[in-house]
Amino acid sequence: MVVFRFLDWLWLVIFIALMIVCGTLFYRLGKRSMSDFFLAGRGLPWWLPASSVYATHSATDTPMWVSGVIYQYGLRGIWYTFFSAWCAISAFASTRIFRRSLAYTQAEWQTLRFSGLGAELLRGWIAGWQVFMNMFVLGWVGIAMGKVCQFLFGWPEWLGLILFSSLCAVYVLTAGYWGVVMADFQQGVIAFSVIIIVSIWGIVAAGGPQGIMNKLESLGQSWRLNPFAFSGVTSGEFPLAWFLTMLVIALIGGFGMGTSIDWYPEAQRIQSAKTVRDASYSIWAGSALIVVRNSLWAVAILAFFSLYPNIQSTAEYEMAWYRLGFEFLPVGLVGFFFAAIVAIHLSTISTHLNLGASYATRDLYHHYFKPKASEKELVWVGRISTLILLIGSFFYGLMMQEITQWLIFAIWIMTAGIWLPSILQVIWWRFNSWGYLSSWIANLGLSWLIVWILPEFHVIPQLPDYLRFWIMMILGFLIYIPVTFLTPTEDMDRLVKYYVMSRPIGWWKPVREEAERRGLLRSNYEQREGK
């Protein structure tokens, strides 16, 4: 339990008022059109979406998760957070291709890259999935805030969930993405400042870097300082095979779209940047901030370990970073710290409220229900969708905690089977909509087989995560590649239009030659000759 003094409450009230007013001020810009409500009119300089990428990926459960892996595994646990490195590659590959396509959402991109009924089915499929996923993430992050408030003030869990998500909805409902991105910038600055202050404060409290190293040595725990302390090639709790799999997923994943669950909020930020270059810089800079943040947290958690080395309960050591702040900061700064936690929380909630509403409005309502809807009507549909997502998230957070636990594991498996096809759709012209759709459906069947049915009936043993990834990738490949070759290629008119607009990288030679034949692109020979 934490006791707030007058100064603490003052900090908190000022910050919350500032966040909500800052977002709501952009009401007039947000209501102009659907493009404003969901993409800020595609006119943002790179540093605004960059701060939004960073702020969105700092949620209340993030320091709990990072604390958990660092306390348990030592500095090598930082590799669990390295998945975000896909952004560093994507910034100069799939980010540029996606921004040039001008698709509002990833679901819409499917109908620009593919053609015919298959493309439409894919758009509906991804839009339905994203509406659900955003509602689920809102419930998951919201209940984490409920747990933090219970830890601090003894509130019931539902109070922290409903109170802060509802406060956030004020500016998301009024100003849409304009409110989200402007509040994200302010929240990102507050959050990053406080992460630096609390982490350094904790490190100093533990005796500084030298003091931490000496303490770990005296405890016989020096291995915790080695980020490459593998337990074996395939054995133990931290095998080299897992590390290499993670590197492949993160680094090659940057060439695809949808290879990570994070791609979908990133795609919205990419389209909101004013140029292709701004989009690249925003994704690179946002993920660079995330990597720096994780490193600061990791050292602070090592400091916490040197102070409290024998905590066995996961739920207890996951609160390590929060405890550093609340136990070591002086009176007056505690309220400032909690205001930063609220900032971290609201920036994630606001993004997923607006992102889920964009799929419901742009892809489901506008594209399938009412293509002739006016801009004013679409903004209102966006607001109603936001409200439905908010209420749905309360339902997920409170009523279905067990399902929430299922899905957190399922997300990892879910992206395993569609990781390679999500890259192929970007880099290979022959990959078609039926191939991609079949990879999604095969992924469900293979997951049932590999994760539950075969181990349950002792046909195969329970496999480690990294091995499941490779097996599902190979078996999936044997399904969607034949489907791709047994179904027709995409319409060449569509492929040429997409190629000329998006300039994808990879194997696109037949499409490029057709575009040159039609006089839409200059050939390499013409470029050399200066024709």
Add this chain to the structure above:
Amino acid sequence: VLGMSIAYFFSFLGLLLAYSCRKK
């Protein structure tokens, strides 16, 4: 990790809605 099937159920609803296009 049933949980995945629930997420897929929502995808399937989106796919059915899209399948708006069959007449076209």
